[in-house]
Amino acid sequence: MGASKTADYTLIQTDLARYCKALSHPARVAILQLLLERKTCICGDIVEDLPIAQSTVSQHLKELKQSGLIKGEIDGTSVCYCIDESEWIKATQLLRTFFDGFELNRNTCC
Amino acid sequence: MGASKTADYTLIQTDLARYCKALSHPARVAILQLLLERKTCICGDIVEDLPIAQSTVSQHLKELKQSGLIKGEIDGTSVCYCIDESEWIKATQLLRTFFDGFELNRNTCC
DNA sequence: CATATTAATCGCAATATTACGATAAAAGGA
């Protein structure tokens, strides 16, 4: 494959891309919605709610953790997953600023 | 690979995932920023601005078109790309609603 | 008409993603 180093893009661009990549699969969107809606966020509940295997859910949870949007806390044999507040707010603000760029600068060239 | 049909997820989940997938690469974020900032949005200008080859830019533009977020209009030998207003607004609203879910329902279970 | 210019597409390679079942690891309960 080709190069395209991280340095070729701004921090905002790579951050935005990272958060969006986390949300780029419907299963991960569904997981985040569950975490937003529920009081408890045990991994097992997520597995029951999704139409995919436990190992696949675990993989998606790992990716969400790596994106920073969620964190997991071990509680006995189970793991409690939650939204990471500061990262969530950061993502919210980045996306808001990005999408607001349209209202601020309506270019109707085509 | 496994199954995971589209029907397994809600329309909102797949729409959100589709828009976010479009934004999941820094080059595509950069392209969208260019389209937001500039009056003209000729493909060649985008190619000049990005650190990747013309064919690769063309591929990213194709993906952005498929996501619905942009549209292209042929103008002689060149192509003018623009944000698709209605899709952009739809994406903005979907994302806003999604991220607002955190403020509405702060669950601090971990 | 010949030749540039512009953008899309093709062919290819490297790597990443998505998914599964099987297995491992870790803690709890009988």
Next chain:
DNA sequence: TCCTTTTATCGTAATATTGCGATTAATATG
């Protein structure tokens, strides 16, 4: 201690993504 429960990881396969150079197609321009 043995067994269950719960989650992560491993191994593997199928497919998707990312990137490039080369080529094609379409329109301008001389």
